[in-house]
Amino acid sequence: xxxxxxxxxxxxxFKMPDVGEGLTEAEILKWYVQPGDTVTDGQVVCEVETAKAxxxxxxxxxxxxxELRFPxxxxxxxxxxxxxxxxxxxxxxxxxxxxxxxxAEPEPAAEPEAPKGRQPVLVGYGVAESSTKRRARKGTEPxxxxxxxxxxxxxxxxxxxxxAPAATVVPESRPLAKPPVRKLAKxxxxxxATVTPTGPGGIITREDVHAAATPxxAPAAxxxxxxVAPEAVAVPVAAALVPGARETxxxxxxxxxxxxxAMVGSAxxxxxxxxxxxxxxxxxxxxxxxxxxxxxxxxxxxNPLLIIAKALLVAIKRNPEVNAAWDEANQEIVQKHYVNLGxxxxxxxxxxxxxxxxxxxxxxxxxxxxxxxxxxxxxxxxTSPAAMAGGTVTITNVGVFxxxxxxxxxxxxESAILAVGAIKLQPWVHKGKVKPRQVTTLALSFDHxxxxxxxxxxxxxxxxxxxxxxxxxxxxA
Numbered sequence: 388x389x390x391x392x393x394x395x396x397x398x399x400x401f402k403m404p405d406v407g408e409g410l411t412e413a414e415i416l417k418w419y420v421q422p423g424d425t426v427t428d429g430q431v432v433c434e435v436e437t438a439k440a441x442x443x444x445x446x447x448x449x450x451x452x453x454e455l456r457f458p459x460x461x462x463x464x465x466x467x468x469x470x471x472x473x474x475x476x477x478x479x480x481x482x483x484x485x486x487x488x489x490x491a492e493p494e495p496a497a498e499p500e501a502p503k504g505r506q507p508v509l510v511g512y513g514v515a516e517s518s519t520k521r522r523a524r525k526g527t528e529p530x531x532x533x534x535x536x537x538x539x540x541x542x543x544x545x546x547x548x549x550x551a552p553a554a555t556v557v558p559e560s561r562p563l564a565k566p567p568v569r570k571l572a573k574x575x576x577x578x579x580a581t582v583t584p585t586g587p588g589g590i591i592t593r594e595d596v597h598a599a600a601t602p603x604x605a606p607a608a609x610x611x612x613x614x615v616a617p618e619a620v621a622v623p624v625a626a627a628l629v630p631g632a633r634e635t636x637x638x639x640x641x642x643x644x645x646x647x648x649a650m651v652g653s654a655x656x657x658x659x660x661x662x663x664x665x666x667x668x669x670x671x672x673x674x675x676x677x678x679x680x681x682x683x684x685x686x687x688x689x690n691p692l693l694i695i696a697k698a699l700l701v702a703i704k705r706n707p708e709v710n711a712a713w714d715e716a717n718q719e720i721v722q723k724h725y726v727n728l729g730x731x732x733x734x735x736x737x738x739x740x741x742x743x744x745x746x747x748x749x750x751x752x753x754x755x756x757x758x759x760x761x762x763x764x765x766x767x768x769x770t771s772p773a774a775m776a777g778g779t780v781t782i783t784n785v786g787v788f789x790x791x792x793x794x795x796x797x798x799x800x801e802s803a804i805l806a807v808g809a810i811k812l813q814p815w816v817h818k819g820k821v822k823p824r825q826v827t828t829l830a831l832s833f834d835h836x837x838x839x840x841x842x843x844x845x846x847x848x849x850x851x852x853x854x855x856x857x858x859x860x861x862x863x864a
Contacts, residue, residue: 397475399448400468406442413437414462424452440770450474564591572596653797657834661794662843666851667815669825674857687755692784695807700747701863702849709846710779711802713836720837729781732765740798741770742778792828802838806830
């Protein structure tokens with residue numbers, strides 16, 4: 388790997404930034420540029436997935452892409468260099484002393500005969516056999532040397548010696564493939580030597596292995612791919628299943644890993660209490676129908692969730708103590724004088740909870756617009772980490788899946804979460820008579836360290852009362 392000292396006059400390196408709050412790593416989902424491409428300040432060069440969301444990374448300077456340090460699908464620590472850019476295109480004055488010999492310039496015949504204990508490396512001599520491995524730089528060494536360097540990187544071995552000049556080829560018995568791809572081929576019983584590579588530099592991809600496996604029935608006990616390809620996050624997992632497979636193993640990473648850690652931490656840290664109430668929301672459904680025809684709501688999506696969200700905001704205004712957080716380190720209850728309303732959203736990458744900032748200050752049309760934007764952004768997989776940070780309370784709508792109710796787990800740092808069940812036509816006693824009414828069940832989970840039963844009950848009762856009589860929105864708001 389070229390250091391900044393060696394390349395400071397000509398090359399600039401872009402490191403993996405911390406795109407969230409204290410994130411330590413991110414997976415490179417897709418590169419939008421390749422070596423030789425011209426980039427400009429602010430241009431998006433790649434898409435990465437953090438523990439919270441998929442994020443596009445813009446590069447902060449101009450130049451020509453010299454090297455991509457990591458392939459797609461690699462998890463990179465924050466602070467590691469991911470791309471090197473030639474900021475002096477064409478060489479200029481800084482090109483007088485190139486870092487490595489040109490492709491057309493063969494290695495001197497005597498160079499392999501280095502002094503004992505010293506081995507030839509990609510640039511000159513002087514690195515012992517135990518030296519740290521260097522990543523091959525595309526376009527700056529003979530093709531055979533580049534192939535050997537890539538092979539060493541993919542197999543986890545150190546590559547220090549430069550092979551013979553361009554006539555040398557990589558042995559056919561060791562095809563180029565990343566470790567997850569080798570594992571996939573092994574699980575599927577595919578000999579990599581029989582697979583036709585389509586990846587850059589002759590690397591065998593997961594798709595190549597699956598293509599080779601298509602005409603051959605998979606072993607009954609063979610698991611599917613142990614790693615998820617970058618594109619798999621946008622499609623159902625079932626699409627990657629191998630016919631006849633009895634198991635599928637999916638690595639826990641990215642959003643799913645973050646969900647698991649957060650839920651375990653929340654469930655075993657905050658003492659949860661959940662209360663339920665079943666409520667007649669017939670009038671709320673009528674209000675929703677009327678709002679859809681209201682010209683002031685034109686262009687925004689109106690649904691029951693909008694009224695439920697407004698009802699919860701009003702309930703918090705009437706019971707502000709519920710909008711708080713427990714500070715374990717300082718042994719304090721942090722009262723929030725603002726509401727960042729989280730809305731749980733199911734996406735191909737897993738459940739995420741973006742929030743509407745300062746939702747308490749928004750009018751009904753503004754809240755409707757914010758909800759619509761939040762949902763569409765989540766479905767497109769473009770929710771930013773900032774949009775998911777700083778939530779105070781959350782709504783999760785399990786009713787869209789036909790579920791009556793649930794016992795939701797708190798998001799870390801929040802004191803309450805409201806689950807909304809399916810709205811169904813049910814027999815209900817209304818004005819002394821049994822009539823068909825639109826009915827739903829609400830469930831409120833709260834942190835019993837800072838919300839007692841009385842406070843939690845008041846909040847849930849207020850939400851239910853508003854949904855039963857929506858005109859209370861006017862008198863209580």
